[in-house]
Each structure stands twice: as structure tokens, then as C-alpha cells.
Amino acid sequence: MTIVVERQPIPRSVAVSRAVFNSRRAVQLLIVVVLLAVWEIVGRRVGAVFLPAPTLVFRAGVDLIESGELVRATLDSLTSLLVGYGKPAWPC
DSSP states (O other), X not given: OOOOOOOOOOOHHHHHXXXXXXXXXXXXXXXXXXXXXXXXXXXXXXXXTTSOOHHHHHHHHHHHHHHTHHHHHHHHHHHHHHHXXXXXXXXX
């Protein structure tokens, strides 16, 4: 059984409304920006101990990547995970 689908040209107005960046995407982006801004302001007022600002979190992540500590910690965690889940599969 063969299915034939005919394609029709899409009008420009429909193509624009289906674009990646439309009003719905703009609202979503605005919400993310507002949430990050509120987090930044609250984080700086409360202090890094309770709620670190996103800029501080990003900077710390970059530092961990540059020093190689993040890779080592990730490998250590994965090793522990594999040993923990792999041990029941090994014969005693």
C-alpha cells in the first residue's frame, strides 16, 4: 500500500507565524530573563551561602572546568555508580 501526500505551498504569513522566533518564543525568553534577573538580585542581597547568584555559579563552573576538577569529580562519581550497580551483577 502506497501513501501519497501532496504538498501545497505555504503562504508567507503562515511561514512567518511558524518561525522559530515568534511572540510565544518572545514571551518564553522574557520569562527566563526575568527569572534570571530576580535570581541575580535576590542572590546578591541574601548572600552566596544561601542563594548564590547565577553569575557566581557560572563563574565557579568555568573555574572547575578549566582546572580539570570537574572532569575528575565526574569520573569518580561515575566509577562509584558503576561499582555500586555492577557489584550485584558479579558472581560472588
